[in-house]
Amino acid sequence: MQDNDVYDLVGIGFGPSNLALAIAVEEHNARAAATDRVRAIFLEKQDDFGWHRGMLFEDATMQVSFLKDLVTMRNPASDFSFVSYLHAHDRLADFINYKSMYPLRVEFHDYMAWAATRVRDQVRYGHTVTDVRPAAGGEMLDVITDRGHFRARNISVAVGLESSLPPEIQPAERVWHNLDILHRAATFDVAAPRRFIVVGAGQSAAESVSFLHERYPTAEVCSVFFRYGYSPADDSNFANGIFDPQAVDLYFDAPEDVKRMLFDYHRNTNYSVVDGELITDLYRRAYREKVLGRTRLRMLNASRITDLAPRPDGVTAEVEHLPTGDRTSLEADAIVYATGYRPVDVSRLLGAAAPLCHRDEENLLRVRRDYRIVTDDSLRAGIYLQGGTEHAHGITSTLLSAVAVRSGEIVASIAAGERGPVPETLPRPLAMIGDR
Ligand SMILES: Cc1cc2nc3c(=O)[nH]c(=O)nc-3n(C[C@H](O)[C@H](O)[C@H](O)COP(=O)(O)OP(=O)(O)OC[C@H]3O[C@@H](n4cnc5c(N)ncnc54)[C@H](O)[C@@H]3O)c2cc1C
Numbered sequence: 277m278q279d280n281d282v283y284d285l286v287g288i289g290f291g292p293s294n295l296a297l298a299i300a301v302e303e304h305n306a307r308a309a310a311t312d313r314v315r316a317i318f319l320e321k322q323d324d325f326g327w328h329r330g331m332l333f334e335d336a337t338m339q340v341s342f343l344k345d346l347v348t349m350r351n352p353a354s355d356f357s358f359v360s361y362l363h364a365h366d367r368l369a370d371f372i373n374y375k376s377m378y379p380l381r382v383e384f385h386d387y388m389a390w391a392a393t394r395v396r397d398q399v400r401y402g403h404t405v406t407d408v409r410p411a412a413g414g415e416m417l418d419v420i421t422d423r424g425h426f427r428a429r430n431i432s433v434a435v436g437l438e439s440s441l442p443p444e445i446q447p448a449e450r451v452w453h454n455l456d457i458l459h460r461a462a463t464f465d466v467a468a469p470r471r472f473i474v475v476g477a478g479q480s481a482a483e484s485v486s487f488l489h490e491r492y493p494t495a496e497v498c499s500v501f502f503r504y505g506y507s508p509a510d511d512s513n514f515a516n517g518i519f520d521p522q523a524v525d526l527y528f529d530a531p532e533d534v535k536r537m538l539f540d541y542h543r544n545t546n547y548s549v550v551d552g553e554l555i556t557d558l559y560r561r562a563y564r565e566k567v568l569g570r571t572r573l574r575m576l577n578a579s580r581i582t583d584l585a586p587r588p589d590g591v592t593a594e595v596e597h598l599p600t601g602d603r604t605s606l607e608a609d610a611i612v613y614a615t616g617y618r619p620v621d622v623s624r625l626l627g628a629a630a631p632l633c634h635r636d637e638e639n640l641l642r643v644r645r646d647y648r649i650v651t652d653d654s655l656r657a658g659i660y661l662q663g664g665t666e667h668a669h670g671i672t673s674t675l676l677s678a679v680a681v682r683s684g685e686i687v688a689s690i691a692a693g694e695r696g697p698v699p700e701t702l703p704r705p706l707a708m709i710g711d712r
Contacts, residue, residue, distance in 0.1 A: 283315050285690055286419045286428035288405045288625065290320035291327060292388060293434035293662035293679050296346040298395045299356045300683035303347075304691065314690055319421055321404040325392035327385050330456045331480065333487050336381040339479070339509070339551065340519075340676045343377070346391055349521065350680040356394070361387040407627035410655055417629060417657045430690050434662035435625060437617035437674060445613060448586040454480045454614040457487065461610075469495040469609040473593055475581060477501035479509070481614030482550040486558060488612075489573050498606060500576045500595055506558070509549035510542070518542045518670070519677040527670035528645050539671065546671055576604075584611065619664035619674065626659070633659065643668045646689035647682065660686050 285301065287294040298318055305313040347354035358379070362368040371379070392399070407420040411427060419426045439453035447453065452460045472488045472495055474481055481499065489497045517523060518538070527535060562573045576595055582603070583594040591611045595604045622641070623630040634642040634650040641661065642650040649659040662682060665673045672678035
């Protein structure tokens with residue numbers, strides 16, 4: 277046993293979702309009577325706070341307004357806001373003059389790391405959760421880690437997304453998923469590589485192309501994708517409302533066919549689309565190279581990789597141009613698959629507790645509006661899910677837009693300690709998550 281305490285809440289994973297929850301717990305405890313306080317601990321496998329470190333390109337910006345930080349949508353007066361962070365770092369006036377709602381990704385990472393440091397006493401880093409077991413006749417759950425276990429009345433599972441490669445592709449020395457690109461590319465001297473291939477047409481693919489093209493001035497960068505061209509993300513005013521807290525209420529209660537309709541209409545706010553400014557920037561680079569007669573940025577559109585031969589020092593890829601059937605053989609130093617992400621399979625993590633979690637006829641977890649998984653009555657401890665509830669709560673499920681308000685809802689549910697009614701609406705299946 278790691279310690280003999282029983283926690284009201286054990287969080288699994290400490291990315292933005294559970295970080296926002298830790299802050300919501302802290303703010304709840306600050307105003308709650310001693311008997312209503314929530315004792316919480318969060319377990320994170322990394323040795324320190326880190327948010328997609330392999331994609332922290334220096335020039336990448338957030339795709340969510342800074343007002344959708346860890347707290348503001350729940351508590352605009354919180355001193356854990358992005359504005360408080362800027363103030364603490366003497367950059368508030370500079371950010372105002374920057375005149376954008378979208379901070380740099382590295383800056384937002386620094387903001388979250390700053391917030392994580394302030395709740396550090398609630399976190400155990402370097403703890404990988406391997407299993408969750410019912411305990412005390414179903415009143416509790418034991419969360420098992422590689423360094424001992426923790427007993428909880430409730431758990432919040434927020435283990436995020438993992439890389440998704442085409443089924444026939446195995447990662448290798450020179451076959452990467454974009455999530456690792458900064459770490460993997462760092463092994464190359466700036467002038468060494470001759471060619472990279474990037475597969476995919478979403479935001480991560482376009483960012484990877486941009487990064488490799490800029491970082492390696494002698495390398496050709498081939499962007500291979502099915503589409504004719506990158507498609508812009510719909511970030512227009514009315515469509516953006518799909519990320520509002522009220523949209524979660526509407527979505528949750530909507531009939532299944534309406535959920536499907538709304539999701540299909542608005543998937544281009546997030547999936548397989550690219551920020552418009554980045555598309556323009558890449559187009560202008562390609563055009564400039566055409567004018568100068570030194571083409572380094574190549575768009576192999578309407579194309580697919582038909583065969584890949586990896587070697588320790590590179591790859592050979594066969595590319596088929598779909599309209600003509602023409603084939604091109606490309607030798608490259610590395611190939612980057614920017615082919616999307618999928619939620620980590622929580623059943624694997626829930627181990628012995630997983631069979632007690634209810635699923636619908638599509639085998640999706642049944643989740644209440646308060647993000648608590650519907651379980652057998654024999655399990656009275658609560659399992660809350662952050663991320664991976666797109667089928668029930670809509671498109672914000674895996675995004676930052678929801679984290680502040682969702683955290684408040686989970687704390688309120690835990691503090692109330694009630695089981696509440698099971699939702700009527702059954703979720704619909706969603707295919708593997710694409711790129712964003
Ligand atoms: C490159 C990139 C950029 C993005 N940019 C945006 C954006 O601008 N706006 C937006 O809304 N969304 C964005 N997203 C979506 C992204 O899902 C969210 O930003 C966010 O990461 C969700 O937070 P999370 O805490 O749920 O998951 P994660 O950030 O994935 O955190 C999960 C944590 O759980 C830990 N963990 C996993 N398994 C275990 C285990 N067994 N034991 C212990 N710890 C474990 C992981 O180490 C990780 O720290 C982006 C995604 C990517 C990949």
